[in-house]
Amino acid sequence: QEVTLTVADQNPPTAWGSVHAMQPWIKKIEEATKGRVKIEHYPGQTMVKGTETWNAVRAGVVDIGWCFHGYWPDVTPLSDVITLPGLPITSAEKGSEVLWKLYERFPAIREEYAETQPLALWMSHPYFILTTSKQVKTLEDLKGLKIRVTGGPPTEQMKALGAVPTLVPMPDVYQALDKGVVDGMGAPWEAVNAFRLYEVAKYYTIAPLSAVYGSLCANKQKWDSLPMDIRNAIMSVSGLEGSKLWGRNFFDAAEQAALDGAEAENREMIRYAMPTEEVVRWNKVAAQPLWDAWVKKMEAKGHKEARQILEATIEMLND
Amino acid sequence: MSDTMPPSQDMTVLGRIEKWQRRCEFMLVYAAVTATAIMMLLTSADAVCRYFLNSPILIAYELTEKYLMTAAIFLGLPSAFRGGAFIRVTFLVDRLSPLPRSIADHLAYIVAILCCLVFAAATVQQAYRSLFEPTKLSALPIPVGPAYLLPPLGFLILALAILTGSPRRDRPAAS
Amino acid sequence: MVTALPLVALVALLLLGVPIAVALAASGMLGIYVVTGDLAKMLGIVALTPFDTVADYGLTTIPMFILMAYFSASSGLARDLYSAASNWLSLIPGGLAIATVFSCGVFGAMSGASVAAASVMSNIAMPEMRRHGYSEELAAGAIGVGATLDILIPPSVAMVIYGFATQTSVGKLLIAGIMPGILIGILLALTIYLWVTISPSHAPQTYRVPARERWASLARVWPSLLLIVIVIALLYLGIATPTEVGVVGALVAGVIGVALGGLSAHGVLEALKSTIRTSAMIFLILIGATLFGHYMTLSRIPQEIVALVTAMDLNRWMVIIGILAVYFVISMFMDEIPLLLLTLQLTFPLITSLGFDPIWFGVVSMMMVAMGLVFPPVGLVAFVVGTTAGADLTRVYKGTSILTIALVVTTVLLIIFPQIALWLPATMR
Numbered sequence A: 001q002e003v004t005l006t007v008a009d010q011n012p013p014t015a016w017g018s019v020h021a022m023q024p025w026i027k028k029i030e031e032a033t034k035g036r037v038k039i040e041h042y043p044g045q046t047m048v049k050g051t052e053t054w055n056a057v058r059a060g061v062v063d064i065g066w067c068f069h070g071y072w073p074d075v076t077p078l079s080d081v082i083t084l085p086g087l088p089i090t091s092a093e094k095g096s097e098v099l100w101k102l103y104e105r106f107p108a109i110r111e112e113y114a115e116t117q118p119l120a121l122w123m124s125h126p127y128f129i130l131t132t133s134k135q136v137k138t139l140e141d142l143k144g145l146k147i148r149v150t151g152g153p154p155t156e157q158m159k160a161l162g163a164v165p166t167l168v169p170m171p172d173v174y175q176a177l178d179k180g181v182v183d184g185m186g187a188p189w190e191a192v193n194a195f196r197l198y199e200v201a202k203y204y205t206i207a208p209l210s211a212v213y214g215s216l217c218a219n220k221q222k223w224d225s226l227p228m229d230i231r232n233a234i235m236s237v238s239g240l241e242g243s244k245l246w247g248r249n250f251f252d253a254a255e256q257a258a259l260d261g262a263e264a265e266n267r268e269m270i271r272y273a274m275p276t277e278e279v280v281r282w283n284k285v286a287a288q289p290l291w292d293a294w295v296k297k298m299e300a301k302g303h304k305e306a307r308q309i310l311e312a313t314i315e316m317l318n319d
Numbered sequence B: 001m002s003d004t005m006p007p008s009q010d011m012t013v014l015g016r017i018e019k020w021q022r023r024c025e026f027m028l029v030y031a032a033v034t035a036t037a038i039m040m041l042l043t044s045a046d047a048v049c050r051y052f053l054n055s056p057i058l059i060a061y062e063l064t065e066k067y068l069m070t071a072a073i074f075l076g077l078p079s080a081f082r083g084g085a086f087i088r089v090t091f092l093v094d095r096l097s098p099l100p101r102s103i104a105d106h107l108a109y110i111v112a113i114l115c116c117l118v119f120a121a122a123t124v125q126q127a128y129r130s131l132f133e134p135t136k137l138s139a140l141p142i143p144v145g146p147a148y149l150l151p152p153l154g155f156l157i158l159a160l161a162i163l164t165g166s167p168r169r170d171r172p173a174a175s
Numbered sequence C: 001m002v003t004a005l006p007l008v009a010l011v012a013l014l015l016l017g018v019p020i021a022v023a024l025a026a027s028g029m030l031g032i033y034v035v036t037g038d039l040a041k042m043l044g045i046v047a048l049t050p051f052d053t054v055a056d057y058g059l060t061t062i063p064m065f066i067l068m069a070y071f072s073a074s075s076g077l078a079r080d081l082y083s084a085a086s087n088w089l090s091l092i093p094g095g096l097a098i099a100t101v102f103s104c105g106v107f108g109a110m111s112g113a114s115v116a117a118a119s120v121m122s123n124i125a126m127p128e129m130r131r132h133g134y135s136e137e138l139a140a141g142a143i144g145v146g147a148t149l150d151i152l153i154p155p156s157v158a159m160v161i162y163g164f165a166t167q168t169s170v171g172k173l174l175i176a177g178i179m180p181g182i183l184i185g186i187l188l189a190l191t192i193y194l195w196v197t198i199s200p201s202h203a204p205q206t207y208r209v210p211a212r213e214r215w216a217s218l219a220r221v222w223p224s225l226l227l228i229v230i231v232i233a234l235l236y237l238g239i240a241t242p243t244e245v246g247v248v249g250a251l252v253a254g255v256i257g258v259a260l261g262g263l264s265a266h267g268v269l270e271a272l273k274s275t276i277r278t279s280a281m282i283f284l285i286l287i288g289a290t291l292f293g294h295y296m297t298l299s300r301i302p303q304e305i306v307a308l309v310t311a312m313d314l315n316r317w318m319v320i321i322g323i324l325a326v327y328f329v330i331s332m333f334m335d336e337i338p339l340l341l342l343t344l345q346l347t348f349p350l351i352t353s354l355g356f357d358p359i360w361f362g363v364v365s366m367m368m369v370a371m372g373l374v375f376p377p378v379g380l381v382a383f384v385v386g387t388t389a390g391a392d393l394t395r396v397y398k399g400t401s402i403l404t405i406a407l408v409v410t411t412v413l414l415i416i417f418p419q420i421a422l423w424l425p426a427t428m429r
């Protein structure tokens, strides 16, 4: 018989990620299950707000949720390893692959998702810095600039780098940049494209900032109630493959879209990739110390394998 | 003002309950007023410190969203009811003869009370779950869980307020 | 068919006089249960929705825009505005009513809620107009329809709600309301002038105020202008974000009130209490509407209606005129926020699928909301004017119905020339 699964998604239906990641993924599931699974997609927070998606999945309000884990510090603290700044992440696709492999390899990480069934884990490429009035080339350039970031590790990193971390809600970011409430922000291409930030920010510096991650999690009971062949069919296009698809299509591919959008409007985007010596300088003040702090915090919580997880992460990313 | 305590002559059990209930609502209003005032001051201070001192108050954003807004609104629910701010469409009911009209009025109250109780029962479960969550605000290690107690508290006192008192029908809205 | 049952339940509950928020929530709960057939799922949604709806930083503007209005009113800024306007316009037939409209417009820039404007102006302008022999119809009508300017001139709670319900840029919406707001003000003044010319008995007296007094009263308007200038400056100098400007604006209104307008500690407390009452009610309606929205989403009724209308291949202008006609009928019975929240779930997808501009439709929706607020039988602003000014509701409605002509004309102009709304937001890119 036919099974209907509901998917709650905070991204608007016309957004880059909905069109290039969510819809293809849904299509793959429906194809892999030969039409036995029908996905009802509720984009744009119509079923549940982004901040409550994790709760909604666990409570069974929705069957599958697009979860952004940056909303919930300390809920999946070991997975947070992937958000440490200065990790050698070359692309979102690679990062998502490593994240899924970490999940498979470490029981302690699997334990963090015990109340749900993760179908895919995604992560962004490392955020870069965009600024409105001057290009950031060195640590000294960054000093004292008000940079919009989210709470947690990105805030800690900005403090360590000497910038002034500032929390501004996403809908206000465009005007905050335009009017100079903030001098810049840490961002992925997906946001530059979705919020047309190229209209207000000219300078883009590829710097070793932290990345964000999230998941597509299914309600555990609902998942367990599905026949085994359906579960296998869904996982055949999810899991490692699905995670890579999400990383690639949601984040990596958005770069070209942002560049095209800027070009169509004749906006100048000046891109600057920091030389290795400067990257090393940044990581010295704001990566290694935060890595050690993270390991220490996890060990204090009783996760003895924290160091091992960090080392495995770096090793797999360098692979 | 309708949300100050009237002198209570009735000192029966019900009278006492009502007295305590009024006292409770009175405290909630002041908690809500305090939350609103803090929201105003904290967010303004954040903007001023960010602009003039280049050092924003990082906690302002999350504290406002998770605690101050929710306290201002949920704890303000009973006073919204007492102040007659429950907007109703009465043009049909007003044309009914006394008996059907009284039935309609009672029905409205029963539906309202039941609805508040469903809200209270559902949100108290969410509050219970959230209390055991490790989620904290990202800028300061304050747990988010206790904020989830505000909705059930507001809805419960609101249900009690509707149960024990009828809003004045002649006042259509807060003014 | 069963899927549509909760819609019927909603109408029945509303007609039986169940509070609007409760009717929305109850039929929403019923709807979710009917569509999913799963009680646990329904309770799960009910458990998450209240916190989810209220814990939203972007919506802090709702209590703060309202607080700003109460601070400005209690500190006498509105009174000074009105006396300046009436001193200058008292020579014209109907001048006091025109002055009411203009002070409503300026007060609208310090207030986000038309209900606040209505009660403030009823207290200030009504006694003056009565003293000079103005008819109840004209006086109450000018206050009522004038107060609806508040939802077009930023700040505006209704615009924030529209942005919330449709994910449209609130910043652009607020700017888009300015020109239509000014247009309504002018047309309203013209309508009053015409009315008084046709039947002079409604405004029998004109009088001259000595020039010195006129200039002196004009000088007393500066705290209001200061407040407006500060709020705009906060935004343009990059001191506050669009969301924060509501909060900082409320604080500035309070500070100006205390420093210049004799706003007392007691006045501050009362303003805060009134703000809590009004905001809690608005949010209860928001929560109810969100629940009802979940039902609508799950039922897929909006998509089906959109598909149906699209399949009928109607002219897009026919559709919009049809929508406006339906809005007008619903707005007779329902006010501001519930009207928006209920109808947008259906109309917004339809409108955008036909290629209409979301910002433009936001302004047009505000026009319908404005009419709803003053048009019988259920008009919240008309109620407030009636009770606050102690005027007979029938006469209030007579006045507001006549002056609604200005709103209708503005709506027609907006449909013919969408640029009236879209020109200003376009300049901000």
Ligand code: NA
Binding pocket: C107, C108, C109, C110, C111, C112, C113, C149, C150, C151, C152, C153, C154, C155, C156
């Ligand atoms: Na306004």
Ligand code: NA
Binding pocket: C331, C332, C333, C334, C335, C371, C372, C373, C374, C375, C376, C377, C378, C379, C380
């Ligand atoms: Na009406």
